[in-house]
Amino acid sequence: MISIKDLHVSYGSEIALQNVNLHVEKNTTCAIIGPSGCGKTTLLYSIGALIKPNEGKVLIDGQELTNVRKNTGVILQDYGLLPWKTVWNNVAFALLCRGFNKDEANEKVEDILRELGIYEYRSKYPGELSGGQKQRVAIGRTLALEPDLLLMDEPSSALDAMTKEHIQNIILNIYKRKPITLITVTHNIEEAAFLGQKIVIMKKAGIVHIMDNPYFGKDKLRENIDFYKFCLEIRKWIHEDI
Numbered sequence: 001m002i003s004i005k006d007l008h009v010s011y012g013s014e015i016a017l018q019n020v021n022l023h024v025e026k027n028t029t030c031a032i033i034g035p036s037g038c039g040k041t042t043l044l045y046s047i048g049a050l051i052k053p054n055e056g057k058v059l060i061d062g063q064e065l066t067n068v069r070k071n072t073g074v075i076l077q078d079y080g081l082l083p084w085k086t087v088w089n090n091v092a093f094a095l096l097c098r099g100f101n102k103d104e105a106n107e108k109v110e111d112i113l114r115e116l117g118i119y120e121y122r123s124k125y126p127g128e129l130s131g132g133q134k135q136r137v138a139i140g141r142t143l144a145l146e147p148d149l150l151l152m153d154e155p156s157s158a159l160d161a162m163t164k165e166h167i168q169n170i171i172l173n174i175y176k177r178k179p180i181t182l183i184t185v186t187h188n189i190e191e192a193a194f195l196g197q198k199i200v201i202m203k204k205a206g207i208v209h210i211m212d213n214p215y216f217g218k219d220k221l222r223e224n225i226d227f228y229k230f231c232l233e234i235r236k237w238i239h240e241d242i
């Protein structure tokens, strides 16, 4: 479980987070949504220990977070792929750095590339891939390390509408097959409602509302009118003057 207590983060005189409190149960998903500059990325980075809070703390499974955890996977907006390595080697590299031997790494790389439907691109370089393919490689590279907590910053923001849905489906299916704790930062209301069991709505430097998502994981969600009504409820909270 993730437990965030009275978190405060400033960049110089800019207050990015103030008195933020949040609990996310183990192996559940949570989407963080809010306008640009409200502190979403700062909150995600605090959970990943990529930045240290000025005040307050983050506990993961009861342990106070003081350093980057081995079992936390992070997928950032720009994918972070190594342009001089092939798809195969981008994923393998992460495993070799983690201490897997070559045979173990190769076995895992093949499994994950097949699972994500990118095995056929294994010899290509990131520069030869579409945005959606790059994102799948980035997801594969992180998932190969079998994290128990996955943090994603705008996983589909750079993608067109169809590819966005495809990536969201892949993420949801991966979660359904093997639940881990999944935290997604997004600007996109549909993405939040699709990927978040819990929807955290932020406004300038704080959380203004938390919603449980009764539609999470349901079949044919995008054909369900109630799903879009739920999206409208989220929208009201984002646009409400508080």
Ligand SMILES: Nc1ncnc2c1ncn2[C@@H]1O[C@H](COP(=O)(O)OP(=O)(O)OP(=O)(O)O)[C@@H](O)[C@H]1O
Pocket: 011, 012, 014, 015, 016, 034, 035, 036, 037, 038, 039, 040, 041, 042, 043, 187
């Ligand atoms: N390195 C930094 N130095 C100074 N100010 C920063 C830095 N990073 C973020 N900020 C400021 O902190 C506030 C929160 O930024 P953050 O990136 O967390 O917001 P966000 O909600 O993720 O924004 P976006 O949706 O545009 O990515 C903003 O006002 C931003 O300008």
